[in-house]
Amino acid sequence: xxxxxxxxxxxxxxxxxxxxxxxxxxxxxxxxxxxxxxxxxxxxxxxxxxxxxxxxxxxxxxxxxxxxxxxxxxxxxxxxxxxxxxxxxxxxxxxxxxxxxxxxxxxxxxxxxxxxxxxxxxxxxxxxxxxxxxxxxxxxxxxxxxxxxxxxxx
Ligand code: HEM
Numbered sequence: 001x002x003x004x005x006x007x008x009x010x011x012x013x014x015x016x017x018x019x020x021x022x023x024x025x026x027x028x029x030x031x032x033x034x035x036x037x038x039x040x041x042x043x044x045x046x047x048x049x050x051x052x053x054x055x056x057x058x059x060x061x062x063x064x065x066x067x068x069x070x071x072x073x074x075x076x077x078x079x080x081x082x083x084x085x086x087x088x089x090x091x092x093x094x095x096x097x098x099x100x101x102x103x104x105x106x107x108x109x110x111x112x113x114x115x116x117x118x119x120x121x122x123x124x125x126x127x128x129x130x131x132x133x134x135x136x137x138x139x140x141x142x143x144x145x146x147x148x149x150x151x152x153x154x
Contacts, residue, residue: 009144012066015059020131022052023093027120034112045111049100053093056127060090063134066144075141082133089126096123 026048033041063086067079096119103110110116137143 006146009066012059012062013138013144015055015062016131016134018055019052019059019089019093020127022048022055023120023127024124026052027124030111030117030120034114034117037112042109042111046100046104046109049093049111050097053090053097056086056090056093060086070143075137075143078141079137079143082130082137085126085130085133089123089130092119092123092126096120 026045029041029045029048033045063083067083070076070079096116100110100116138145
């Protein structure tokens with residue numbers, strides 16, 4: 001039973017790696033694509049974008065689940081800061097994915113446009129703040145931390 005409840009609590013730290021990795025690689029490849037156009041790379045940036053956006057949405061859901069036990073505590077405000085940055089990231093990448101999907105349907109992929117690169121860069125900046133504020137919750141405030149290293153126990 002402990003394993004099940006621990007896994008549910010850990011779904012957020014497990015899922016957050018996906019948007020962070022996939023969206024950063026999608027953005028990095030988009031910049032390479034801008035300098036050196038290559039159709040196969042263009043498709044890769046698109047797949048990484050939509051899978052990364054889907055995983056950002058899933059991370060927002062698992063984050064909401066992880067925060068419920070702290071709703072009535074003094075940590076609520078600091079968690080809300082992280083939540084707001086994370087909602088901003090998720091919203092921006094959903095909008096970017098929809099824009100790019102529509103442009104691809106018109107056979108005019110927006111993935112190489114300067115405006116697209118500016119928006120994805122803003123998205124990565126927001127994602128960085130989301131990750132940093134999330135890390136603060138764990139490493140500064142001990143949210144969802146179970147047990148203490150016995151070697152450090154005095
Ligand atoms: C794009 C969406 C999100 C990203 C990328 C993200 C990222 C992170 C990261 C990197 C951590 C630190 C994990 C660790 O070091 O173990 C974290 C922790 C946390 N996040 Fe998020 N987060 C997102 C959405 C949310 C949302 C919407 C909430 C709702 C309040 C939330 C609540 C929490 C909580 C409570 C923690 C600390 C406990 C735990 O890790 O389970 N997150 N987040």
